[in-house]
Amino acid sequence: MSTKETIEFRKQVVEDVLEIYPEKAKKNRRQHIAVKDSECASCAVKSNAKTVPGIMTARGCAYAGAKGVVWGPVKDVVHISHGPVGCGYYSWGNRRNLADGEIGVDNFVPFLFTSDFQESDIIYGGDKKLEKIISEVVGLFPNAKGVSVLSECPVGLIGDDIESVARRMSEKIELPVIPVRCEGFRGISQSLGHHIANDAIRDHLIGKGPAREIGKYDIGIIGDYNIGGDAWASKKILEEMGLKVVNIWTGDSTLEMLQNGHLVKLNLIHCFRSMNYIAKHMEETYGTPWIEFNFFGPTKIKESILKIAAQFDDYIMEKALKVIEKYTAPMQKVIDIYRPRLEGKSVMLYVGGLRPRHIVGAYEDLGMEVIGTGYEFAHNEDYEKTIPALKEGTLIYDDVTALELEEFVKKLKPDLVGSGIKEKYVFEKMGLPFRQMHSWDYSGPYHGYEGFPIFARDMDMAINSPTWKSIKAPWSK
Amino acid sequence: METCTKVTKEWLNTQEYREKNFAREKLVINPAKACQPLGALLCALGIEASLPFVHGSQGCAAYFRSTLSRHYREPVAAVSDSMTEDSAVFGGQSNLIEGLKNANALYSPKVIAMFTSCMAEVIGDDINAYLGNAKEQEAIPKDLPVALANTPSFKGSHITGYDTMLKGLIECLAVPRQEDKINDRLYVVPGFDTYTANLREYKRLLKVMEAPFTLLPDQSDVLDAPNLGTYELYPGGTPITEMKEALNAGSFLFAQTYATPTTRKYLAGKEVPVEVISMPIGIGGTDKFIEAVAKFTGKEVQKEITIERGRSIDAMTDAHQYIHGKKFALFGDPDVLMGVVSFLLEMGGEPVHIVCTNSTPLFKKAMESMLEASPYGQGATLYAGKDLWHLRSLLVTEPVDMLIGDSHGKWAARDANIPLVRIGFPITDRVNLHRYPIIGYSGVINMITMIVNTFLEEVDRNSPEAYFEMMR
Numbered sequence A: 001m002s003t004k005e006t007i008e009f010r011k012q013v014v015e016d017v018l019e020i021y022p023e024k025a026k027k028n029r030r031q032h033i034a035v036k037d038s039e040c041a042s043c044a045v046k047s048n049a050k051t052v053p054g055i056m057t058a059r060g061c062a063y064a065g066a067k068g069v070v071w072g073p074v075k076d077v078v079h080i081s082h083g084p085v086g087c088g089y090y091s092w093g094n095r096r097n098l099a100d101g102e103i104g105v106d107n108f109v110p111f112l113f114t115s116d117f118q119e120s121d122i123i124y125g126g127d128k129k130l131e132k133i134i135s136e137v138v139g140l141f142p143n144a145k146g147v148s149v150l151s152e153c154p155v156g157l158i159g160d161d162i163e164s165v166a167r168r169m170s171e172k173i174e175l176p177v178i179p180v181r182c183e184g185f186r187g188i189s190q191s192l193g194h195h196i197a198n199d200a201i202r203d204h205l206i207g208k209g210p211a212r213e214i215g216k217y218d219i220g221i222i223g224d225y226n227i228g229g230d231a232w233a234s235k236k237i238l239e240e241m242g243l244k245v246v247n248i249w250t251g252d253s254t255l256e257m258l259q260n261g262h263l264v265k266l267n268l269i270h271c272f273r274s275m276n277y278i279a280k281h282m283e284e285t286y287g288t289p290w291i292e293f294n295f296f297g298p299t300k301i302k303e304s305i306l307k308i309a310a311q312f313d314d315y316i317m318e319k320a321l322k323v324i325e326k327y328t329a330p331m332q333k334v335i336d337i338y339r340p341r342l343e344g345k346s347v348m349l350y351v352g353g354l355r356p357r358h359i360v361g362a363y364e365d366l367g368m369e370v371i372g373t374g375y376e377f378a379h380n381e382d383y384e385k386t387i388p389a390l391k392e393g394t395l396i397y398d399d400v401t402a403l404e405l406e407e408f409v410k411k412l413k414p415d416l417v418g419s420g421i422k423e424k425y426v427f428e429k430m431g432l433p434f435r436q437m438h439s440w441d442y443s444g445p446y447h448g449y450e451g452f453p454i455f456a457r458d459m460d461m462a463i464n465s466p467t468w469k470s471i472k473a474p475w476s477k
Numbered sequence B: 001m002e003t004c005t006k007v008t009k010e011w012l013n014t015q016e017y018r019e020k021n022f023a024r025e026k027l028v029i030n031p032a033k034a035c036q037p038l039g040a041l042l043c044a045l046g047i048e049a050s051l052p053f054v055h056g057s058q059g060c061a062a063y064f065r066s067t068l069s070r071h072y073r074e075p076v077a078a079v080s081d082s083m084t085e086d087s088a089v090f091g092g093q094s095n096l097i098e099g100l101k102n103a104n105a106l107y108s109p110k111v112i113a114m115f116t117s118c119m120a121e122v123i124g125d126d127i128n129a130y131l132g133n134a135k136e137q138e139a140i141p142k143d144l145p146v147a148l149a150n151t152p153s154f155k156g157s158h159i160t161g162y163d164t165m166l167k168g169l170i171e172c173l174a175v176p177r178q179e180d181k182i183n184d185r186l187y188v189v190p191g192f193d194t195y196t197a198n199l200r201e202y203k204r205l206l207k208v209m210e211a212p213f214t215l216l217p218d219q220s221d222v223l224d225a226p227n228l229g230t231y232e233l234y235p236g237g238t239p240i241t242e243m244k245e246a247l248n249a250g251s252f253l254f255a256q257t258y259a260t261p262t263t264r265k266y267l268a269g270k271e272v273p274v275e276v277i278s279m280p281i282g283i284g285g286t287d288k289f290i291e292a293v294a295k296f297t298g299k300e301v302q303k304e305i306t307i308e309r310g311r312s313i314d315a316m317t318d319a320h321q322y323i324h325g326k327k328f329a330l331f332g333d334p335d336v337l338m339g340v341v342s343f344l345l346e347m348g349g350e351p352v353h354i355v356c357t358n359s360t361p362l363f364k365k366a367m368e369s370m371l372e373a374s375p376y377g378q379g380a381t382l383y384a385g386k387d388l389w390h391l392r393s394l395l396v397t398e399p400v401d402m403l404i405g406d407s408h409g410k411w412a413a414r415d416a417n418i419p420l421v422r423i424g425f426p427i428t429d430r431v432n433l434h435r436y437p438i439i440g441y442s443g444v445i446n447m448i449t450m451i452v453n454t455f456l457e458e459v460d461r462n463s464p465e466a467y468f469e470m471m472r
Helices: A003-020 A023-030 A063-069 A087-089 A118-125 A127-140 A155-156 A162-174 A190-204 A230-240 A255-259 A271-286 A296-311 A314-342 A360-366 A381-390 A401-412 A421-429 A449-461 A465-469 B004-011 B015-023 B038-043 B058-072 B085-090 B093-107 B120-123 B127-136 B158-173 B196-208 B241-245 B261-269 B284-296 B305-324 B334-347 B362-374 B388-397 B409-418 B440-462
Strands: A033-035 A077-081 A146-151 A176-180 A216-222 A244-250 A266-269 A291-292 A346-349 A369-373 A396-397 A415-418 A434-435 B050-057 B109-116 B147-151 B186-189 B213-215 B251-254 B274-276 B325-330 B350-356 B382-385 B402-405 B419-422
Touching: A003 A023, A003 A033, A003 A401, A023 B093, A063 A077, A063 A087, A063 A176, A063 A190, A063 B058, A087 B038, A087 B058, A127 A146, A127 A162, A127 A291, A146 A162, A146 A291, A146 B274, A155 B120, A176 A190, A190 A271, A216 A230, A216 A271, A230 A244, A230 A296, A230 A314, A230 A449, A244 A255, A244 A396, A266 A271, A271 A291, A271 A381, A271 B382, A296 A314, A296 A360, A296 B085, A314 A396, A314 A449, A314 B350, A346 A401, A360 A369, A360 A449, A369 A401, A381 A396, A396 A401, A401 A421, A415 A421, A415 A449, A421 A434, A421 B058, B015 B050, B038 B050, B038 B058, B038 B109, B038 B158, B050 B058, B050 B093, B085 B093, B085 B120, B093 B109, B093 B127, B109 B127, B109 B158, B109 B284, B120 B305, B158 B241, B158 B261, B186 B196, B186 B284, B196 B213, B196 B284, B196 B305, B196 B440, B241 B284, B251 B261, B251 B284, B261 B274, B274 B284, B284 B305, B284 B334, B305 B334, B305 B440, B325 B334, B325 B388, B334 B350, B334 B362, B334 B440, B350 B388, B362 B382, B382 B388, B388 B402, B388 B409, B402 B409, B402 B440, B409 B419, B419 B440
Parallel strands: A077 A146, A146 A176, A216 A244, A216 A266, A266 A291, A346 A369, A346 A415, A369 A396, A415 A434, B050 B109, B109 B147, B186 B213, B186 B251, B251 B274, B325 B350, B325 B402, B350 B382, B402 B419
Antiparallel strands: A033 A396
């Protein structure tokens, strides 16, 4: 098919799929789906809008964004899931935020702390209980550097005042107690939860840390949650470049790293969506500059290294060039092994904050083509950043519904689908190779030079697994 | 800094810390319980072409689906009506109606199983009235059954939600009991059971025993679906036709006690004969199941069953020496704990710490009297309403040889330097365990295999060369 035919075909696919909807839902969904064409006239997809009720969205809620994404990985803070037991239970130990530290002493990432609301708490309010809980936390975990209170739906509905509790208790225990108003009904996806979590860092922590001289090459990584060790892989490159990573937000991070996030020469932002707010705040308030970077795949890593080094002096640039040189041959070796096995294979993605665009380059390094991509909770600026990275004919879908994604995949027939746990087994049942691209399917890291060989191996393993060949029984017609 | 860290780590393992830990009143740390709607969703998946529908925040639905998918490694379908801030002010009716309309148009279910999450419960949405209005407005056909369950997360746990949804499904789908229409079927309710192989095992045993039966609900083909190269949204479940006849059942047999009281009470109110047994785990537990089924059919127990039982006894005697006198800690749901503890007692194993976060007074009484009646249960304590951080204190101050529970136990087991044998829900860090039954006589063999081979693997891995032997 020519590009023009591909575009026409895919546009027709969209029209056909939309036919399944009742009128109102169809009108809504149409605005969220586009095919990139030469004019790019139809590229604009609507985003960050309410999900259509009843359609099976993959989206989560504000609590998931605030606790699950932003706050959960902060290791030396006790995070209280304030409300009934469920939200905390479902977000316990399943985001692979690796953290270095002694569990129960100065690392509380693999824990669920909950106020386990009962009916009486709904009727009489949970503020008193929360006070008691915070005192108990301090007694049992004296090395905790602070306490965050992440409110679940009922807290906001019954009119509890967690802010006053936090203020009172913070004075009493002489540690930061951070109220985070991330009730799941707020906003329309995880996204508002990120924003609320960022605001809580702004209001309660930034600028309140111990004084520190800013070293010449001090930098921070913002928006890397250390999934499977990603942040460590990124840090490795940056330190080889001669830079000093003093903060990571929030993978393997500490309270102090959050307090002193502005005390760096430069902040590097990986997941723009979840942490742009605070990066902008640090720039506006403290003059801390920030730039985006992308450490997926050698091409993008190289571009990013040069972009980062350009912010510093010749010394760093020289080291940066050496880093690129050092890894060129090993990365080429990875490409030489896997590219012949993956060349021309097509991928459809549906992920979260940054990956629907950031990973495109890594696939391209392996000779693969992204033919469809979309975000669960992106805003317009994310799509604006994404569309230039895509080829003409790429299908773009926002907050795609389970049925849409299934139908798109059936029609576009990619060789690989990259999405989440809720999607994984649907496509595997269809006999389609799949990789979880939130959790790296319990593999990783995928960031940096350390991650690319693992990424390449995993994609090859998925696509070329012999297991797919056994699906059809020899006697089946 | 370093010294401070060290001191505290040791302190966590002290008796002093244990006391402090047990003195906490409000803070809950690592509880072994989830919330009601998760159980409701699991229940709903076990009915033919049933679409689970969460009336509440969409994040709840995402969490339930992910949690179940991680355990089963299977697709889990559920929609929500995505209530947001404006629903908090105006109520969730418009979301519910629009959600029903879209869900029905997209997914053509035979029944929608609607249950609530926190938000709807706190603002007091009347889902029954809203459903009436939805049908009135023709958002969905009047004859599309929609089962309802109020499942607030601030009451009970996942097993409560399972029960409430089950009652809702029967209430919605079954025609009223008519004395002249009583069928000859035994309706077997497994309870909150996350082993698809258990469900298949029930069906196999019932077939061997020639009992006409309906397994209600039955997620075995839904959550252990074959890979035939196509994705089926509704790959199985209890047939709607059999749901229709549920109240005309010859009898109901409940294979879990603490996950089913609401449904049992409802059925008893409808004059349906109801029998309840403990989850058929271990020899005695399975015997009771077999006897209950035989009582229903009025037939002698088949020789095949007796032989099967004998094979399990053989496995028990073969392996008794590896479990006898070993000390165990366990945590999990009440019904599973009753079963697994009864099995350990049958083997001469000694349960020491039993933690049940979602305990009930009835369960506590039953567990304690079972322990009291066994010479091997004398050293055991049931910690009702406690959590896995309590359990950790118990393990490091009063050591045992093995922990039995779900994947969440792995940190406590690691800190205590003992193996964790994974029985329960969720199991997210091992493959295929839900594909092996823990109920029935075959479950006895499987549990022996898991427990004994884990012990023996430890022996081999840790034995000095001089003691490294061919036979164990």
